[in-house]
Amino acid sequence: MAGSGTAHLRDGDEVLRVEDLTVRFPAGRRRTVHAVSGISFDVARGETLGIVGESGCGKSSAARAVMQMPRPVAGSVRLNGLELTGLRGEALRRTRRRLQMIFQDPISSLNPRRSVRDIVAEGPRVWGSRDGVDEVLEAVGLDPATAAGRRPHEFSGGQCQRISIARALALEPEVLICDEPVSALDVSVQAQILNLLEDLKARFGLTLVFIAHDLAVIKNVSDRVLVMYLGKTCELAPGETLVERPAHPYTRALLSSVPRGPLRLTAEEEERAGGEPPSPVDPPSGCRFRTRCPRADARCAAEEPAMRPLAPGHWIACHHPAVPPVA
Template sequence: MTKLESLETRHGKQPLETRHGKQSLETRQNKQPLLQVERLKTYYPIRSGVFSNGSGRIKAVDDVSLTMYEGETVGLVGESGCGKSTIGRSIMRLENPESGRIIFDNEDITRYSQRQLKPVRTRMQMIFQDPYASLNPKIRIYDTLAEPLIVHKLARRSEVQREVDSLLNLVGLPRSSGSRYPHEFSGGQRQRIGIARAILFRPKLIVCDEPVSALDVSIQAQILNLLQDLQDELKLTYLFISHGIGAVKQISTTIAVMYLGQIVELAQTEELFRNPKHPYTRLLLNAHPQPDPTLRMHKKMIIHGDMPSPADPPAGCRFHTRCPYAQERCRKEEPRMTAGRHAVACHYPLA
């Protein structure tokens, strides 16, 4: 029996309600962090011409700190262009940070070379937003999954077929899928293949970069349920990136809210929905339809204007140009993130 087959026969999954609150607290008690991001900055040069050396920089991620513990799911939510995906790509070292530190599994990988990163990447994987673009259209699914097993010597050649079949079964695809090409699958099926590829190494951390945003709502629910089941079976840790607050609520134990390259609020999922303290978080929650009429409704906020350019962020609080509660202090002084389980970067947090 292979390792993956043995995982399929396990029982005793945790109930869904433990995936929030209680589980998040338990995973943080008396444990070392799996991932620590310290004051991370990732900038991109702005080039005005082919031969230009650059006329400015896009501050995609600007002084972000984040801690994750094994077994939890941290949701990263915010508008398009706020820097969510750049954080994920920087953690995976697909982008080179300007400054800061990325400590994964007690290793500072911030300045690792590609050769040094090779063994690390078997312990951290990524699920991409567009599953079709992340799959080679000329290679069968069997070869997509079999090649890493052979290259990293995770299975003998005589065992590869059985391992691939087990992977496909884990993500809800038939064995016959291995002989087909990416264009022969639907979007949801292709994302299942992307998930199979991500769990192939049995990693500790998976960065999920908007894995359901391109899918129909009904398919989104299936993929989210699959991710939760795999987390229970394989003891995975997720950084779940999305601009949809509903998907983040379903799967996350902790939520970090981003705005213009910075995290502005961080709290456990239930606490964040019950008592959002940052005006931007309140805006996101108001935009999310609430089907239960008995739940408390927050006072509606009116937001004017668009998000400023990350090439020239405003002074002081970056949200003050759109915040109805902004005061003179907000325009001059940048707020610091408070300490504690419910952290917020706001001079005048909401009650």
């Protein structure tokens, strides 16, 4: 991953490539929110990349910047080699057909005045595509005969998320960006939606970027996991590696907060993050996690750690990783 000291996938493997993505927002007079500060990642065709971190770490801002909503202030986003950050007007709208997003709150993301059929068919009608509403409703587990004529308020939260997924599928995308798609749902419904996404990924050949703050959810659905903190990448590794060999103190703090279960660290491995996250308006110097890190020293305040390899496929931005590099 150029710009962050990490390696790209083999040429031709990635469908989505993000380099040095930077997102800032104005926050009053002469103040700026540093939402995303130069993150990079690749997503291979057919892969699910999980992005995890606490609320406010920049996950959703990064996802929306990939969609160019809003445009990043710096960095590159390429879909199948096509640079999106320079596209405007019709060219950008056409490209967005191949890159669709599913939002956290399914009910508020649907127009309450329109029927399910109109909501799902809107995209294909705009682009003159075939009307495959019945097909995609069936694919997400809804009966077109009983669901298509109703409005969103007549459905449960889980059913509304199925409608949102159907709306995205109707445009036949290559990549689905799922922005905390199950966090607003009951646990039993969460499992149903996660299983549905896995089925749809296989059936339609989708590539997923899956955003969540719950490491247990991320581990179960992701091939690789990127850990973010205060707009920066901390660690990137296969899901199993991240759980079995967490190296960044922040990753270990996230795992330590998981209720007892298969992701729980031993008492010797546990690390806790002290205090509250700093403001993204005034992030700390050096390593942004240092103000809460039990391993921080003077070097962490003076020098920002670069992403470096710890093992094949395992990358970390930390001066004092919890596990040694593989020789």
